[in-house]
Amino acid sequence: MRGIHDLGGLPAGPVERDEHEYAQWEKRVDALMMLLSHKDRQLVKVDELRRNIEGLGADAYDRMGYYERWMHAIVQTLIQRGVISIDELGRKMAEQAGRGGSDR
């Protein structure tokens, strides 16, 4: 079965070449990935990131933005590797939920 990400060879519209601004949180996700995958740490491999992105269901894959998929995959990889625990993550998410702020 063809993966939702595996679009090569399918009919498609023109490629949009416009640059666009990234939100602060998107830049942070990028920085997080650079830090985690740095050769001195190697807490995330790009292939693990890809596996977790490609494993998203079709609906989620289409609904989520590029860096949302990255964030999902980073979280999954860190849980799978035992770097963070699920409880720890859940508590931190609850703690941050009300924070808001201009950088989201």
Place this chain on the structure above:
Amino acid sequence: MGRTAKAAAPRFRSGDRVRVRAAHPPGHVRTPYYCRGHVGVVERVCGAFANPEELAYNRPGLPAQPLYRVRFQAVELWPDYREDPADVVEIEIYQHWLEGAS
């Protein structure tokens, strides 16, 4: 990732005809769906690299798999292709996805 000493011996050379296995394993696979089952010609050997399908599960991916650039005729991949019949597509494919074709 990258070149490594623990590499499987290359089974193909430039000019060899190869068929991409029509397999559908789970996980992270770098062999595009649209070329599976199709025949192409080895354009060059690109070196040997740890198997990304194993790296995707944080395993070593050794022995490293030779990686080949394989050239496909567009009309082989898409029988209803209506552009220049000389058009080709080149795809880099790991050795364990390839078998010899006559």
